[in-house]
Amino acid sequence: MKYKAFHKLSYGLYLIASEFEGQKAGFIANTAFQVTSEPPQVAISCNKKNDTLAIILQSRVFSLSVLKKEANTSLIGEFGFMASSEFDKFKKTEIIKKITGAPVVIDSCVAWFDCRVVNTVDVGSHLLIIGEVLDSDLLSDDDPLTYQYYREKYKMLSPRNSPTFIDRQKLDAEEQAATLPAEKKAEAETEASGETGDDPYICNICGYVYHPEEGDPAVGIPAGTPFSDLPDGYRCPICNAAKEYFRKA
Numbered sequence: 001m002k003y004k005a006f007h008k009l010s011y012g013l014y015l016i017a018s019e020f021e022g023q024k025a026g027f028i029a030n031t032a033f034q035v036t037s038e039p040p041q042v043a044i045s046c047n048k049k050n051d052t053l054a055i056i057l058q059s060r061v062f063s064l065s066v067l068k069k070e071a072n073t074s075l076i077g078e079f080g081f082m083a084s085s086e087f088d089k090f091k092k093t094e095i096i097k098k099i100t101g102a103p104v105v106i107d108s109c110v111a112w113f114d115c116r117v118v119n120t121v122d123v124g125s126h127l128l129i130i131g132e133v134l135d136s137d138l139l140s141d142d143d144p145l146t147y148q149y150y151r152e153k154y155k156m157l158s159p160r161n162s163p164t165f166i167d168r169q170k171l172d173a174e175e176q177a178a179t180l181p182a183e184k185k186a187e188a189e190t191e192a193s194g195e196t197g198d199d200p201y202i203c204n205i206c207g208y209v210y211h212p213e214e215g216d217p218a219v220g221i222p223a224g225t226p227f228s229d230l231p232d233g234y235r236c237p238i239c240n241a242a243k244e245y246f247r248k249a
Helices: 003-008 051-059 073-081 147-154 168-179 182-192
Strands: 014-020 023-029 032-037 040-047 061-067 095-097 103-105 109-122 126-138 201-203 246-248
Touching: 014 040, 014 051, 014 103, 023 040, 023 051, 023 073, 023 103, 040 051, 040 061, 040 109, 051 061, 051 109, 061 103, 061 126, 103 109
Parallel strands: none
Antiparallel strands: 014 023, 014 061, 032 040, 040 126, 061 109, 095 103, 109 126, 201 246
């Protein structure tokens, strides 16, 4: 089986949010689609291990926000790679409330839908949740963010709880098998074991790649800074993971 074949399926990127008895939760989804026009209904997919699922099932409501193409990466990192039970994802996020009372995130979004749960379908690792759209709005004419653009620009994979998650080791092994002759694999692995100041490092949590030649100017890290010279307090700009969670790419 070729795992990269799954990358040819098209997706957008969305932010799902809900609230029950004052407890808010939300996550980044790449599986959301309209299923009927009369009545207007959408479906989302949520991992059974996701904190937000319990909130949605209790409240029976959720919001669906369509992220814009140049969405704030910290928003994606916090909602996509951190647990709602351990981190207040809404602390720095602008929200509104409409008919259902579910929090509707409007930061970095082009449109939103306010939904009432009408059905759920168990599909294995995930629950497919169908919601009737009670209200919606268009916030801007900006292009929506697609998963392909997100993956190519940030060199990242889906969050672990995403329905499209594929273990990076499987993709790496598949790519190596396709590009390196068998007799050269051992030689390549030996060469890769050496380390230079130009080596990129990848975040094991979200897949963000730190490139020394680019640095991280947003937090004062100039271009040309080797990963080993980064301060101990350096954090992944996408998911806020500590330096210890990085490995050589």
